[in-house]
Amino acid sequence: QEEGARTFYWISHGAPADPVWTYFLQGAEQWATDTGHSVNTSFHSGDVPSHQEAVRAAIAAGADGICSTSPDPGSLVDVVAEARAADIPIVNFNTSDEAPDWNAYVGGDLLSIGRQWAQYLVDNQLVQEGDFVWMPVEVPGASYGVEEERGIAEVFEPLGITWEVTDATLDQAEIITRMTDYLTANRERISAIIGLGDLVTGSVQRVFDQAGIPAGEIPVVGWGNSLDTTQAVMDGYVNAAMWQDPQATSYMCLSSLLMESSGIPIGFDVLTGALYEAETAQLYHGIMGGQ
Amino acid sequence: MANSTSALPAHPPRPGALRAFVSKPEFGPLVLLVGMIVVFTSINPAFLSLTNIGNALTFTVELGFIALAMTLLMTAGEFDLSVGSVFGFAPVVMWTLVNTGTMPLGLAFLVALLLALGIGLISGLFVTRLAIPSFLVTLGMLLVVRGTALWLTDGFPQRTWNAGEQWLAQVLVGEICMGGEGVGCAGGLRIYMSLIWFAIIAVAFHYLLTGTRFGNWIQATGGNPGAARNRGVKTGRVKIILFMLSALLAAFAGAISSIRVSAANPNSGTGYELEVIAMVVIGGTVLTGGRGTIVGTVLGVLILRLMRNGIVMIGVPGLAYNIFIGAIILGMMALHSGLERRHNPGT
């Protein structure tokens, strides 16, 4: 390592094999290459104790700064306080959590993202009062789905729209099978689908094909940080999808840390995210390396 | 009297074919399967519709491949926790080779299978030469293989969109539509070539286990390794071959699955190991080795997968899914144990 190179820790509650996290990781690695500082990355698959342990390991190692997601609302209050006490800047990214005393937050506002999906369905008259919406999620109970569901509830509850969250798992073949089963059983009942994770939204096209449902018969919105989803949006299987700026989120988080560790405090949050439809999908397709 | 002994050696007296059938170890699982189908169909008749059957069988056989090989391995007294990760690893390798233009699909498929054989060989060598429990070896191997798949792809899924047109894809998972029409084979029964492969391999393995010398060695290796070794059976070699076979079939299943679902995700196959072992055990193969049944495993595979399909079909609340799966496993096992007891009251 060259003189003056600093070490930052990038700690994620995501699963290493969750494709969207690959884009986040890419941003972090790009940043390390660009700046010459080193970034130690780790994934904790939603395991709170091991996530906490990693943050504390970073504090023990005397990190110059820490980028961390929040595996669960409120779960990092103490460790963030310890980092601050040790004069190590710590910035929250990807999943917001008000409780700890972060230096800043970089990423989407999950509550508002949930609200946007629901509102999109309502505004475009894709669902009406009394309808039923199906919301598959990879890991039920994980923070992202939970926050999003809250946002969705704010819109749907007053309209009397009901919904069900189902467990799709993180395994692609299993996801497709379970979603196909569910669609086959409930095809008549479902007015719309909200994919609460990238893997589920990205599987919609294959599920429709498998269940023999033509594109567009059931409206779909959800996460859109994968090539599968951008393709599905372009092909009409998914009506609108949410872009989270994953690479940018990591990059900005680390940049703000570098700035902070150089003595320029960050006093603001950076919010990301954009809901795209078929016309703009090509842009995000390109960012992720698709043709 | 000496005469009567040698006259009928191969055919012991049968106290009624029905009774013999009932006392077979596969009888319990069969009753469970039939009972389950009856219950689900009575709640939602669509459970037995052609579309649903075709759909349910698709993924079933992919796990089934692994379960078949695991049956042989478990009969020899070992098991393999790394099959799920090999299931994810093999297609990732295959499609990386294809997508980077390094080689055509057929060759890449072979390379993936060869790598899987290598993985099985290493597990087998660790277990037999170093005498490390297969639990630890294959758990370590699980992590290494899964990690390698991630590291190889940087975590990105490999795209497999145009697989469908290749001849190999047709041979492995070509669709066969019987009596239906259109994209989803509406109104008919759509099956994949993989089902036919599954049937072929199941018959072959059944025959291997019960009718060949190697099958005899597998059972002896699991039943009493000391005795088998004393008789000159190379128990180490038997186990190594079975570890390789189990990795091979996991890779084969992974490749098939990746072509069918058009996705090669380094993460796929997570957690399959426990499900596959559960299938084998429900079928009547014992965890500690010595006794195994391919017929039972086929029943076990169908029981566990149709159960998952049926639970969704009858409309169990989404978040209660696991409760039902778990409760059904427990309930069925209790029933099974009851059946066993009834026709074997002596012990």
Add this chain to the structure above:
Amino acid sequence: MANSTSALPAHPPRPGALRAFVSKPEFGPLVLLVGMIVVFTSINPAFLSLTNIGNALTFTVELGFIALAMTLLMTAGEFDLSVGSVFGFAPVVMWTLVNTGTMPLGLAFLVALLLALGIGLISGLFVTRLAIPSFLVTLGMLLVVRGTALWLTDGFPQRTWNAGEQWLAQVLVGEICMGGEGVGCAGGLRIYMSLIWFAIIAVAFHYLLTGTRFGNWIQATGGNPGAARNRGVKTGRVKIILFMLSALLAAFAGAISSIRVSAANPNSGTGYELEVIAMVVIGGTVLTGGRGTIVGTVLGVLILRLMRNGIVMIGVPGLAYNIFIGAIILGMMALHSGLERRHNPGT
């Protein structure tokens, strides 16, 4: 000659204390642990810093509680896959009761522990009364318990904000700062009360296994159940008690963890079962029962957790993490097997 036999019955002649020590089953894991610490420290000296030690020990002991109980259960010849889900389930119940104002924390804690005992009782009854393999029973139980936790909370995590101030929280996981100051106990060694609980339970279990009648029964139950039963040992009851103990300690660990990390998520504990079993096996307890060692398990727990901590400390890239963990497990086991062989060349 008859005299010399009865004069020293309790103390067989020792060919040097060192040799006796080397031939103990715990020697292998100890060497592995020391070697690992040396390697990590030489790469990153902060690995041995007080802060890091305090940090690494925190989560270690929470998994350690489960491993201690699992050691006893595995010595009796069974294992429990449902511990991870109980680890997640118990705190969810506890905090749901507290947050809805139904009862105070202390009472809710007791209720959670009682529920866990019930879960263990059911697993135990299924295994012993219905003679179903513990693999299937506890896999089914895993799904039921995990599903119940999800269904109970509708998937929403429970908030545990103000746990820190309660007396029970202090008793279970109060912080003790030695030599440091300020919020993070900077410069000193911070340990939690849970470490002390772990030490107490480890000593108690070691004593239970080696020095009491119940411990003798545990080993006999796993070693030769038929013989144990013939001697009047109630092997069924032994197993049931141990299933209950294992669920109890999983719930205890879950409650402690939830208070410490201020989160009660229905998903927590996923996958712990395999890690805990790996810890126990690395420590030298055999999967098939009969032989178990608490000292070995403590070493196994430290080995696996410090390995994970060390890998983060020395900056292994996130995606390669699993490769390293897996490779280290395989490498350590190979070393272990080498050690075993060297000091036991006869067999």
Add this chain to the structure above:
Amino acid sequence: MAGANGDILVDMRNIEKSYGGVHALRGVNLSIRRGEIVGLLGDNGAGKSTLIKVLSGAVPYTSGEIVIKGRPVRMRSTLDAIANGIETIYQDSALVPQLSIARNLFLGRELRKGPRFLDRLDLDRMNGVAAELLRRVGISKNIPPTTPIGSLSGGERQAVAIARAMYFESDLIILDEPTNNLGVAETQGVLRFVREARDTGHSCVFIAHNIHHVFQVVDRIVVMRRGTIVSDDLSPRTSSIQEVEDIITGEPVAA
């Protein structure tokens, strides 16, 4: 040897036992008197082990009655047998290979010390008694009582099982082929023990295929064939080895 009713320790009446299809015991009647050594003989598969397993509660019986000291007893498990003063040394699976000799000896009835509920194994005393017993049963080599059973030779294991029955002096001691793997010295140790037991008022059932051993100790010989008792009052004093062998193989009856 007196015929008085009060002398009968165990009375098995019309015991039937089937294993699935195999009819292992077909209405067996057997009484054992106090202080009597009964030799139970019969060819392989005759039902000897099954009969004594029924008596010691290790195997459930299909029908029949067991009366001990005049009281009818339902044998549901080995605990019932132990509670009724019946100690058994099984032909197979009697020991736990991983446990030490001393722990095996005391399995199920461990010696303890310390206050109740906090009591612990009295390993010193257990090891001491074990060493003494090993010597008494005739194991001449210096085997420490802390050795695991798994590393003993076949005969040494059998000797340990014998030592156990010696220690827990019960009303009735059942030995299923106890001399099977034993050498000359160990065999003499067992036979001596059986005689000692009788002399102190205990009863014994002794199963062995080696008729020479049987003839050296028993008071009465009972012969089984195919699940029934075909002869139950032979005495080694009045019958010859050849006569008994003929009854066992069924020659004179068949001829």
Add this chain to the structure above:
Amino acid sequence: MAGANGDILVDMRNIEKSYGGVHALRGVNLSIRRGEIVGLLGDNGAGKSTLIKVLSGAVPYTSGEIVIKGRPVRMRSTLDAIANGIETIYQDSALVPQLSIARNLFLGRELRKGPRFLDRLDLDRMNGVAAELLRRVGISKNIPPTTPIGSLSGGERQAVAIARAMYFESDLIILDEPTNNLGVAETQGVLRFVREARDTGHSCVFIAHNIHHVFQVVDRIVVMRRGTIVSDDLSPRTSSIQEVEDIITGEPVAA
């Protein structure tokens, strides 16, 4: 019984074997001639089983040399022994409980039919041979050869192991306490088999604690004590049972 060198089938020279701390064999020399039945006697733990396990490749030896038919042989595994015409019936763990009698009999050398590579087990022939062998070894009950070993009585199992050695007629057949659990008829079957084997030119090593059985068949008696051979040319024709017993227990030597 001729002393010519060409008659020596197996020559074990200065064999040493330690199990960790236990010195089980201390420089054992033993030759076995063609067509000779050697009785190997000794108390429990004398090293008999260890010696024959070394000879049959089941256990590695620490040092020493084994010469078979004049050629030095390195015994690395049981396969080496089988290849050199040595067949062994072990005292323990000789059978696979889950497999049928016929499959156990042929384990390792299954009968097959059909084209090479597609060959399959010839179960009909295996079952036929098995039934015939069971009859020859003297199991009188009608046990079908498809019965799993696990449901046989102890003696029946031993008989199956014997039947196996009968079928695979080897140069040297080693029997480690083969009559241990056998009844009168089965024991006679084994002894008959051993004599038959000798008469057709095979050699045998016969281990048993029942000296009466040994005296009925062997040509020469070898006695071991504590890992060494203390006497290797006793003949049942010239020595009495009492004399041999004294040598086994070491009485005259110690006195």
